Amino acid sequence: MSIRIDKEICTGCSSCVSACPFGVMELVDDKAHVKEGCNLCGACRDACAFEAITIESAAAAQPVPEAHGVWVFAEQFNGKIRPVAGELLGKGRELADQLKTELCAVIIGNQETGIVEMVTLGADKVYRIQSPAFEGNPEDLYSQALVEAIKKYQPEIVLAGATALGRSVIPRVAAALRTGLTADCTGLEIDLKEKQLLQTRPTFGGNIMATIICPSQRPQMATVRPRVFKKRAPDFARRGEVITIDFKSDAASKTKVVNFTADLTETIKIEDADVIVAGGRGVGKPENFKMIAELARLMNGALGCSRPVIDEGWLPYSHQVGQTGKTVCPKLYIACGISGAVQHLAGMQTSDMIVAINDDPNAPIFQVATYGIVGDLFKIVPVMIEKLKKQ
Amino acid sequence: MNIIVCIKQVPGTTEVKIDPKTNTLIRSGIKAIINPFDTYAIEEAVRIREKAGGKVTVLTMGPPQADEALREAISLGADEAILLSDREFAGADTWATAYTINAAVRKISAYDLIICGRQTVDGDTGQVGPEMAQMLDIPLITYVSKIEDISLQMIRARRMIEDGYETLESPLPALLTVSKEINTPRLPSLRGIMKSKSAKITVWTLADLGIDKTMVGLAGSSTKVVKVFTPVRTHKAEVLQGDPTAQVDALIERLKGAGLA
Numbered sequence A: 001m002s003i004r005i006d007k008e009i010c011t012g013c014s015s016c017v018s019a020c021p022f023g024v025m026e027l028v029d030d031k032a033h034v035k036e037g038c039n040l041c042g043a044c045r046d047a048c049a050f051e052a053i054t055i056e057s058a059a060a061a062q063p064v065p066e067a068h069g070v071w072v073f074a075e076q077f078n079g080k081i082r083p084v085a086g087e088l089l090g091k092g093r094e095l096a097d098q099l100k101t102e103l104c105a106v107i108i109g110n111q112e113t114g115i116v117e118m119v120t121l122g123a124d125k126v127y128r129i130q131s132p133a134f135e136g137n138p139e140d141l142y143s144q145a146l147v148e149a150i151k152k153y154q155p156e157i158v159l160a161g162a163t164a165l166g167r168s169v170i171p172r173v174a175a176a177l178r179t180g181l182t183a184d185c186t187g188l189e190i191d192l193k194e195k196q197l198l199q200t201r202p203t204f205g206g207n208i209m210a211t212i213i214c215p216s217q218r219p220q221m222a223t224v225r226p227r228v229f230k231k232r233a234p235d236f237a238r239r240g241e242v243i244t245i246d247f248k249s250d251a252a253s254k255t256k257v258v259n260f261t262a263d264l265t266e267t268i269k270i271e272d273a274d275v276i277v278a279g280g281r282g283v284g285k286p287e288n289f290k291m292i293a294e295l296a297r298l299m300n301g302a303l304g305c306s307r308p309v310i311d312e313g314w315l316p317y318s319h320q321v322g323q324t325g326k327t328v329c330p331k332l333y334i335a336c337g338i339s340g341a342v343q344h345l346a347g348m349q350t351s352d353m354i355v356a357i358n359d360d361p362n363a364p365i366f367q368v369a370t371y372g373i374v375g376d377l378f379k380i381v382p383v384m385i386e387k388l389k390k391q
Numbered sequence B: 001m002n003i004i005v006c007i008k009q010v011p012g013t014t015e016v017k018i019d020p021k022t023n024t025l026i027r028s029g030i031k032a033i034i035n036p037f038d039t040y041a042i043e044e045a046v047r048i049r050e051k052a053g054g055k056v057t058v059l060t061m062g063p064p065q066a067d068e069a070l071r072e073a074i075s076l077g078a079d080e081a082i083l084l085s086d087r088e089f090a091g092a093d094t095w096a097t098a099y100t101i102n103a104a105v106r107k108i109s110a111y112d113l114i115i116c117g118r119q120t121v122d123g124d125t126g127q128v129g130p131e132m133a134q135m136l137d138i139p140l141i142t143y144v145s146k147i148e149d150i151s152l153q154m155i156r157a158r159r160m161i162e163d164g165y166e167t168l169e170s171p172l173p174a175l176l177t178v179s180k181e182i183n184t185p186r187l188p189s190l191r192g193i194m195k196s197k198s199a200k201i202t203v204w205t206l207a208d209l210g211i212d213k214t215m216v217g218l219a220g221s222s223t224k225v226v227k228v229f230t231p232v233r234t235h236k237a238e239v240l241q242g243d244p245t246a247q248v249d250a251l252i253e254r255l256k257g258a259g260l261a
């Protein structure tokens, strides 16, 4: 461990003790002391007015190789590029422009799909990696193909969606390249002076935000949940270059998909819906969700919920919004009987408009809501249903 | 069947509160727990062993007090426990964590299956398992919600993806990350609790693992945390007043204004 406190300089002012988000700083004999559990985040160092705290890394910073270009891994499913790729191109365009470099989309698979779409959404180049070995969604070969392409073309940034596939393939790529990977970023910015990607993400279920860099390895890699960044309007006048790579693998994939069953429990998927009406523990019992579902239907929306609703078995998991459920960003999110715990907010707080119906005026959901109704949802929702029916 | 389960001790985050004055986490009175997702990993491993025989070894990298988490795992049915603990391991990112745990996995050497949780609730990345699989060059199946079949040679498992369920087959040894749908963890048995109290926890340090210190902890981490902060919410909702009818009228009017009703 390499946090050092200079006992000569330390005045015992304790500002580091209160600054430590992990509560591992203490005063021993009137000097700062680090307990077990320090993760070297640097909050204490920044808080120390006397520069008594230093955090050092034993690894000498390596020179950064001549990496260039921002890459977006454009995952496809059933022959269609997932929307998150477009969102990443939107953000990637900003980053590439700031770095004065190119933006590239990487499509792995045999279907001739999405190339034009990637260019209209901002890509300058599309790398298309194909191989007969890609039949049956072999994640290990996708990783291998991506690793080879990255080694060859040396991008400085690689972004991918935090989908089931992305979260399996991308860590393998980072591990193979021995580079850093930041999960579930909600903010990406460029530090132009240091030429670093500042990757901001929630930890502790959104209680704390951390900004992370990858100073001495390239590429800098990050995953981003769907619906965090916005897609740009397609520009059909844009032109781009397509580079086809034939991937050859000496070994077949070790994991084989033998079956796929689509989840048909939802009529409208919450991640695609413009309107979501969500219920929480305040809805009380499973029968009461009929009312919430009816409101959703009248608003042409989808039905969402908080985690206790899943834990109680009132609705299937696919409806859960939040840190351990889905991230959504509809035009309108109506939260009924949801307190607004950070883990729930993590999945919906970027919605364009949020309406909260809750009988507790101090519920944290009101801190993110556009409009709040303090009241009993069993009085409010039926009135709303009745009025909407009349329209 | 020899199964290694990777667990992490984390603060029980539902209890985490922010001190409004200092804007930091209030840690006092928060007990450390086994990462909730890892309890499903332990349970699944114990279930497989109950059917197929063999041994369940739990492995954690953490400070000395992570010993408690390992003892709890033993009370839940694990046979052996190894704690990877060394000052040099502190500040590890997911790469360095995976690298360190893998050094222990290689030292254990005889294993058929490794089970990780799908993610931790503090680090919350879900990267450690997949990174381990890559470095060990073994097959990986993430988000497993059901093991349909398992033998010493192969596994068939169902996993949850965005659009439904996929069934995958793979040879063993393999690494799985499991989601909460996979089982309902049991409570510790009385016998288990007794056993856990007297159990011997093996502790391995950097020297025991025989790896280079530039590969572990902060030194081995490519990523660096440069800033931590608490998100500030200054926003205040427009509270709609009146009786339910007036409130709903006001809301519908605003929704109409935004073209949403």
Ligand SMILES: Cc1cc2nc3c(=O)[nH]c(=O)nc-3n(C[C@H](O)[C@H](O)[C@H](O)COP(=O)(O)OP(=O)(O)OC[C@H]3O[C@@H](n4cnc5c(N)ncnc54)[C@H](O)[C@@H]3O)c2cc1C
Binding pocket: A205, A279, A280, A281, A282, A283, A305, A306, A307, A308, A309, A320, A321, A322, A323, A324, A325, A326, A336, A337, A338, A339, A340, A341, A342, A343, A344, A347, A357, A358, A359, A360, A363, A375, A376, A377, A378, B013, B014, B121
């Ligand atoms: C690691 C971890 C991950 C998690 N992930 C998620 C996640 O992904 N998604 C998620 O949602 N949660 C998640 N949680 C749980 C989260 O911490 C909260 O426990 C949960 O969000 C609370 O759900 P709730 O708001 O429905 O219930 P409660 O907190 O119990 O709130 C119910 C609310 O309803 C109100 N209410 C009650 N009756 C009425 C009525 N008649 N009319 C109006 N209002 C009423 C109450 O005032 C209260 O505010 C996670 C927790 C952990 C530890």
Ligand SMILES: Nc1ncnc2c1ncn2[C@@H]1O[C@H](COP(=O)(O)O)[C@@H](O)[C@H]1O
Binding pocket: B006, B007, B008, B035, B037, B038, B041, B059, B060, B061, B062, B094, B097, B101, B115, B116, B117, B118, B119, B120, B121, B123, B124, B125, B126, B127, B128, B129
């Ligand atoms: N320090 C650790 N010791 C042992 N296992 C760990 C550790 N950190 C993470 N893991 C395993 O990796 C999984 C994913 O962790 P994370 O990448 O931190 O979200 C966890 O559910 C554990 O199974």
